[in-house]
Amino acid sequence: MGRRQRILKTGMVVFLCFFAIFYVFPYVWMMAMSFKPDGEIYSVNIFPREPTWEQYKRLAFGYQFGPQYNLQYKYGAYYRNTIIVTVLSLVLVLFFDALAAYTFAKFKFRGKTVLFWTMIGTMMLPIYATIIPAFWLFSKLHLVNTYQAIILPAVVDAYGIFLLKQYMETIPDELLDAAKVDGAGAFRRFWQIVLPLSRPALGTLAIFRFIFVWNDYLWPLVMLRQESMYTLTIGIAQMQMRQGMVVWGVQMAASVLATVPVIILVMVMQRQFISGLMAGVFKA
Amino acid sequence: MTVADTSQQRREATWSRLWEKLTPYVFISPFFLGFLAFMLIPIAFSIFLSLARWDGMRAIEFAGLQNFIDLFQDKRFWNAFRVTMLITVTCTIVGPAGSLFLAVLLDKAGERIAGWLRAIFFLPSVTSAVVITYIWKQLYSADYGYFNAFLQQLGLPVQQWLNDPKLVVPAIMVMLIWAGLGWDALIFSAGLKTIPEELYDQAKIDGAGDWAEFWHVTFPLLRPCLLFVLVTSVIFLLGIFAQIQLMTDGGPMHVSENLSLYLYQSGFQYHKFGYASAIAVVLTIMMVVGSWLNFRFVRLEV
Numbered sequence: 001m002g003r004r005q006r007i008l009k010t011g012m013v014v015f016l017c018f019f020a021i022f023y024v025f026p027y028v029w030m031m032a033m034s035f036k037p038d039g040e041i042y043s044v045n046i047f048p049r050e051p052t053w054e055q056y057k058r059l060a061f062g063y064q065f066g067p068q069y070n071l072q073y074k075y076g077a078y079y080r081n082t083i084i085v086t087v088l089s090l091v092l093v094l095f096f097d098a099l100a101a102y103t104f105a106k107f108k109f110r111g112k113t114v115l116f117w118t119m120i121g122t123m124m125l126p127i128y129a130t131i132i133p134a135f136w137l138f139s140k141l142h143l144v145n146t147y148q149a150i151i152l153p154a155v156v157d158a159y160g161i162f163l164l165k166q167y168m169e170t171i172p173d174e175l176l177d178a179a180k181v182d183g184a185g186a187f188r189r190f191w192q193i194v195l196p197l198s199r200p201a202l203g204t205l206a207i208f209r210f211i212f213v214w215n216d217y218l219w220p221l222v223m224l225r226q227e228s229m230y231t232l233t234i235g236i237a238q239m240q241m242r243q244g245m246v247v248w249g250v251q252m253a254a255s256v257l258a259t260v261p262v263i264i265l266v267m268v269m270q271r272q273f274i275s276g277l278m279a280g281v282f283k284a
Numbered sequence: 285m286t287v288a289d290t291s292q293q294r295r296e297a298t299w300s301r302l303w304e305k306l307t308p309y310v311f312i313s314p315f316f317l318g319f320l321a322f323m324l325i326p327i328a329f330s331i332f333l334s335l336a337r338w339d340g341m342r343a344i345e346f347a348g349l350q351n352f353i354d355l356f357q358d359k360r361f362w363n364a365f366r367v368t369m370l371i372t373v374t375c376t377i378v379g380p381a382g383s384l385f386l387a388v389l390l391d392k393a394g395e396r397i398a399g400w401l402r403a404i405f406f407l408p409s410v411t412s413a414v415v416i417t418y419i420w421k422q423l424y425s426a427d428y429g430y431f432n433a434f435l436q437q438l439g440l441p442v443q444q445w446l447n448d449p450k451l452v453v454p455a456i457m458v459m460l461i462w463a464g465l466g467w468d469a470l471i472f473s474a475g476l477k478t479i480p481e482e483l484y485d486q487a488k489i490d491g492a493g494d495w496a497e498f499w500h501v502t503f504p505l506l507r508p509c510l511l512f513v514l515v516t517s518v519i520f521l522l523g524i525f526a527q528i529q530l531m532t533d534g535g536p537m538h539v540s541e542n543l544s545l546y547l548y549q550s551g552f553q554y555h556k557f558g559y560a561s562a563i564a565v566v567l568t569i570m571m572v573v574g575s576w577l578n579f580r581f582v583r584l585e586v
Binding site for chain 1: 303304307308309311312314315316318319321322323324325326327329330333340386389390392393394397401402403404405406407408409410411412413414415416418419420422423427428430433462466470474519522523525526530544547548551552557560561563564565567568571572575
């Protein structure tokens with residue numbers, strides 16, 4: 001390529017790398033903060049002069065400030081709750097969305113068009129349109145402050161059905177008809193043919209839902225009342241709100257532990273995720 | 285073959301035909317029940333609540349349009365409306381424009397580096413808004429935040445980023461734009477990849493420079509992507525909550541309070557669920573109108 005082109009390209013790469021520093025810095029800083037002793041929290045240097053595990057230890061064993069008072073964080077509970085809620089939501093969403101998507105993709109039935117377009121219409125509605133009534137419903141059922149209050153609404157994911165339906169429509173009908181002739185019932189055709197063939201789309205949906213549920217704030221904020229039921233997002237937010245104590249270090253340690261799994265997951269599933277995102281955009 | 289056999293077979297055939305007809309309904313019912321219970325009925329109930337007064341404990345009293353009348357006379361509502369519009373419009377213009385620019389640069393930068401860079405820019409999208417907000421809250425800290433430290437190095441006066449009424453909303457917007465760039469850039473990158481090389485080659489043969497190439501080849505073909513990015517940005521920005529609540533809780537003195545925060549406080553702190561539902565109705569209408577406007581705007585660029 002021409003010299004001018006090469007200079008331009010190098011310039012662009014340099015600019016991009018420089019810009020990327022603004023993205024890497026906050027994460028590096030968050031990790032560095034989590035290893036700083038209390039005395040260095042407010043200091044100017046990015047990296048701790050005396051790195052320590054103290055902040056992480058406080059997550060596990062409590063924050064001792066003063067001989068009498070030990071502030072216990074139920075971080076283990078937060079983690080456990082988040083994992084339970086995320087995994088269960090994932091499993092339910094994948095199964096029910098796939099089943100519904102398969103039905104939309106491969107069956108004709110009365111009310112199909114109406115239902116489908118109603119579902120698409122609700123995709124545009126904000127969470128605020130449903131959160132107050134949902135809260136009322138769960139309080140009436142005495143299910144506030146439970147896992148169900150967070151998991152069940154997650155099952156209704158119009159976008160997931162849309163994504164899966166688009167993908168399933170590409171599965172050749174002949175394949176399914178052949179199975180039908182061989183005597184496979186509708187559910188078997190779903191379980192043994194459609195599901196395995198839809199793995200890419202299912203993988204993409206799984207990653208999206210994982211990230212969404214793991215990081216969700218508003219819904220758990222409204223539904224959860226007791227510290228032992230908090231998810232990571234609520235737990236970390238609440239750390240700030242306690243009596244204005246110096247908790248930045250602990251909060252950063254908590255944030256690191258809460259963020260790293262998601263980052264690892266996305267790094268590992270990168271290709272899957274990106275191709276799914278791209279596919280989803282174009283069908284939309 | 286006896287008569288009993290054939291009627292047995294006929295019964296089995298009827299059952300299996302019945303099952304065939306019922307299958308789609310059975311398969312769709314779990315989703316549909318959930319959809320009814322957590323989407324349709326709540327939406328209807330929200331609308332009903334917006335026309336009523338309820339504190340969550342006593343009976344629901346029907347109040348007609350009173351909530352909306354009160355809302356439109358409420359200074360705090362209009363303030364929140366203004367903040368919401370400011371954040372949404374500004375970030376929807378700057379964000380996608382910046383992402384598009386970024387995506388174009390990435391496209392020209394060579395695949396290997398671009399892959400790593402895209403992942404880096406994407407980090408905020410997989411990070412909880414809670415974590416992002418607290419990191420930025422510290423960066424903006426008046427006493428020991430890095431932004432002020434940087435200003436001090438340059439000999440410039442230190443700023444009260446989160447306490448100065450003039451600076452707090454822009455400060456939040458910078459964080460929002462930073463956080464959203466990677467996601468949108470990824471979508472644009474996907475769009476850019478679908479543009480066939482031949483079109484660029486043809487443009488070069490026709491003597492088009494870089495800018496003309498962008499404007500006449502790239503931009504028109506990115507229109508579906510642009511629409512998607514704009515619509516999702518508007519919907520997302522109209523409803524941001526954690527970022528505002530945790531950064532400033534609407535402060536100082538409601539200067540940075542947006543409609544979602546006002547909605548949340550009206551409902552879950554002041555227990556005025558009818559009023560909060562009215563705000564929810566307004567927000568929903570804003571989202572629908574916002575989406576519609578984007579559809580018109582992007583189409584018009586023929």
